[in-house]
Amino acid sequence: MSQQTQTRYRVGGMDCAACAGKIETAVRRIPGVTDASASATAGTLRVDHTDVAFTTVEAALRPLGYTLAPADTARSTAHHAPDHDHAGHDHTGHDHAAHDHGDHDHEHGQPDNHFDLGTGPWWQTPKARLALACGLALLAAYGVGLVAPVVGHWAFLVALWVGLVPIGRRAMAGAMAGTPFSIETLMTIAAVGAVIIGATEEAATVVLLFLVGELLEGVAASRARASIQGLSALVPKTALLVTGDTTRQVPATDLALDAIVMVRPGDRIPADGTIETGQGAIDESPVTGESVPVHRRVGDAVYAGTINASAVLTIRVTATASDNTIARIVRLVEEAQESKAPTARFIDRFSAWYTPGVLVVGALVAILPPLLLGQSWSEWIYKGLAILLIGCPCALVISTPAAIAAALSAGARRGLLLKGGAVLERLRDITTVALDKTGTLTQGKPAVTNILATTGSEADVLRLAAALEAGSSHPLALAILARAQADGITIPPATQSEALPGEGVSGEVDGKAILLLSPAAAAARTGLAPEFAAQLEAFAAAGKSVSVLLRDGQPLGALALRDEPRADALAGLDALRTLGIHTVMLTGDNARTAEAIGTDLSLEVRAGLLPADKQAIVRELQAQGQVVAKVGDGINDAPALAAADIGIAMGGGTDVALETADAAILHGRVADIAGMIGLSHATMRNIWQNIAVALGLKAVFLVTTILGITGLWPAILADTGATVLVTLNAMRLLAWRPR
Structure with a gap:
């Protein structure tokens, strides 16, 4: 049996869900590939394969206009156990294999229409140059029309040709790739039809608006990607390596395990490690969101990217650059963005039927009134073409993944790590939170x-x-x-x-x-x-x-x-109770100690429990109809974390915490449990706002178009405008902060 390997890549030029679907389809056809999952929001591609070379994958994507680069090292998965399924609750968001992007496809297949905002300013990209060329051609056509009205029609036809040819090429490539109902197809049909009925000027304007809207969509979507990738920039490029009695500057990426580094006051810590000598305040806000510097002394753990605020420290490196806390956070969020939330999956299935339905409706509007009622053919064909543009599902399809991606990024930057959109959605349904005592409600040391x-x-x-x-x-x-x-x-x-x-x-x-x-x-x-x-x-x-x-x-x-309660434990539990959530302590400690802590925190206590007992209590609560979140340290609480509807690891810097649970709280504040649930509520509100905007604008313009009030260019605004509005609304979640 060949060894199964999973490899992650970075993909340049992937800026929408349709791009991701196209990439997945192409890569899955490579012999030796068993699965592929692309994330437009993270700009990554995960490939499960047996001995498939990087060049083979690159060759499959290059004709589609995408660039490829390794993201991290491959890891063997031949003997890995399957993901935990949490005993009955459905983690559908963890399934990357069944992504169905329906017929929403921007078919950004041509190299000259792709860009990666990470490599330069947006105004220097091919998309920007194409929109500018089309805009200048349209201005020139207006000028020619004023000076020489006789040839004005031909000038507008040339301007239309400048923008429509690349769109038509993408529509043809999409049709050949099995996605005939792409927005490019609808756009091409509408523009060509408008020329046939004599609306050349309007067709050229519509094409320009489409190109501008597409550019803005890519710019806005890339902001979410840059938000989480910006964490990587927190780690300094160099470190002061201590060798004997001397120090020398070396690249931070070259630091080996157990190396000793010196960190001066004001410097960022170059690697995860433990303090060997010195003590002082560490500003952990870049990693954990904790606004108050934390005092650290010999033996305490420190994170890469945090700032040494007061005294000279020497630190023993405990994690390589590819495995430090920030690298794990970035990797975790990108993997989470690859998964789909239930709402996103429903919308994808809906759009698969929606877009062909729009074509049918457009055709009926164009044909039936002239045939049955003797109406003007040109008038109703024009209205049918406008409906094709109104009906594009772009804004609807992007409404959920854009909000999920922004929320995952915002949470990660504040020390709240969630493994995918399914977890983020499920958190809003939590009715009971079961918490471990030691290290969760308490400091973990006497x-x-x-x-x-x-x-x-x-x-x-x-x-x-x-x-x-x-x-x-x-x-x-x-x-x-x-x-x-x-x-x-x-x-x-x-x-x-x-x-x-x-x-x-x-x-x-x-x-x-x-x-x-x-x-x-x-x-x-x-x-x-x-x-x-x-x-x-x-x-x-x-x-x-x-x-x-x-x-x-x-x-x-x-x-x-x-072992005293954490400083914020009582306030954190009160915040959960304010949300109407029941709380209970599950601990293996003796009853007297547990009851004393429980009395201080006004908390129900179940003490003297073995790991299997905690798991049984979680299942008992679920049998009573409760949706249970279990919060623990991810080690002796592993059975209960796996049994719960949502497992939350307190202290997300540990490998066990990140691997076992659905979510992790990096800096261990009890109040962040309520914050995580609040992020779920905020995200779902944002998603429903996006859906309302996407469908509401379409409904309004559908009515006004049939009534003859609006035409082609307002129709394209209903699509590209809604897409930009939805994306910008989702980006508001990047500024989310817990109450």
């Missing part, structure tokens, strides 16, 4: 919440406890040391340090014996005052871990530690 001193000061308690814990890697020890560092405590040295299994640690500090013990171990060694014991019990009831400090056998104080 922190000192209370310091209790029976004698002396709280600072003394913290100082002595930190002395005993110095050098330990236990999470509670690290929390105590972090609190001491944050409070500016000078930690004295401890001698004769020793771990006491099941009890705590012991040592000698300042010449005195110090013990840091569990409450039970401390009570067994010395009597605890009732009031002190009651305070310890209150800490335990709040789900906190308690350590008692003894000096020379006498209680000196205690420290309480707990």
Whole structure:
């Protein structure tokens, strides 16, 4: 059995859904290709094949007028498991094989009519030059008509010829490729028919308007593509590589794993990594959308493209340039844009019948009134030709993918990653959100919440406890040391340090014996005052871990530690409740700790759960008619994430999170769950606005054309104008921000 390989390419000149459909059809005919999926919004092509060379694919696309370049390395898929189907809910958006673009086809097949906005200004493109040439020819024709009216008709015919010949060539290429009902075909029929009935001037004007509208469509669509690709520009081109005691400048793309780089204040971080030395504020807004700089210290992870705001750092590289966070975000969004939302699929199926229907209606309007009612042939043929232009489905077909692409880009730039339009649509239907506790609702690591001193000061308690814990890697020890560092405590040295299994640690500090013990171990060694014991019990009831400090056998104080809720957890849950969404915590932690966190957050709690238990609860909620989103870390929550209608990974920088879930929240804010659902609602509103504009303008001009109020050039405005309006309306989503 030949090894199955998946390769991604970048395609130049693909700027509409029809282009993508044409490319898919051509590539699927190559021997050895099992599937192909092109995305006009991302400008990418995915090919599943067995040993098909790049040159073979390029040769298939070159005659159609498209350019090809590798996007990333091929990866073997011979033994990959199929995509998870989330146990019954339909991820139709993940299916690239069945894209049916119907008869909407701009047939941008000729090389001289394609352009890639990424390679130069739009006004230098062949499309712009063609529109300019047609416009100048039309102006010249008007001038000739004023000076020499006798030859004015022929001047307009020449102007028409300048614009119509390329359109006619594309119409013929489309017909030969199996798409006879393209907009170019309708345009050519209408223009030739107008010349036959003597409306040459109007036909030339209509052709110019069509070319201008097509140019504007390409410009607007390319803005969405540039929005997500612009993320790649955030990563600096060079890095300061540390080798021994020297540093040298190298290309950031050449950085290997475990390389050490120096980042000066004000510089962008050149690679994903962990801080080796130094600490300070990191501006993560370019990647996560987080407006407030975050303090990072030794051992913390940092992202490529973020900005070192305060101090010199050295960073150990943990991901190559092709696999850093920004590269994964761009790749994820482009792959998501290749999938189709259910609404888009319906519109594609609808347009497959709609365009031939328009031809039939146009023919009936042109023929029936003269035949049955004795009306003027020229008048009704003119109206029939106008209906052909009104009926083009361009605006309707682009209404959904343009909005989906803009929404996916806007979400990605704010740390909200969604795997396709189907996920984006489904989010608006969520009725219950089930959340993991550790690392999702909480910070994922303990922190000192209370310091209790029976004698002396709280600072003394913290100082002595930190002395005993110095050098330990236990999470509670690290929390105590972090609190001491944050409070500016000078930690004295401890001698004769020793771990006491099941009890705590012991040592000698300042010449005195110090013990840091569990409450039970401390009570067994010395009597605890009732009031002190009651305070310890209150800490335990709040789900906190308690350590008692003894000096020379006498209680000196205690420290309480707990994995605290994220700063925005309560506000984030309130935002979900405001949307009418039920929330529940599913955690494997003990009931007392979970209930304490749940009480603080006013949240229903299900505790002591194994991964299989979480999955069972998700299915139980679904059986009750709930549409469930499961939010977790993407590792021990994997079964529940897969079972949920939508799985959302909290902390999208991890490979597991990106692979397991349908969506990921990069910077881990609970409030972004509601933001993600809000993006879904905003996108669907935008789509329905687009559909209303596309169909509404057509309906208005259809009536006015039959009544004789409007003619050919308003008809083409109904098409190209609606297409531009729909695209520009979709682009408004690029500026979306969560509330």
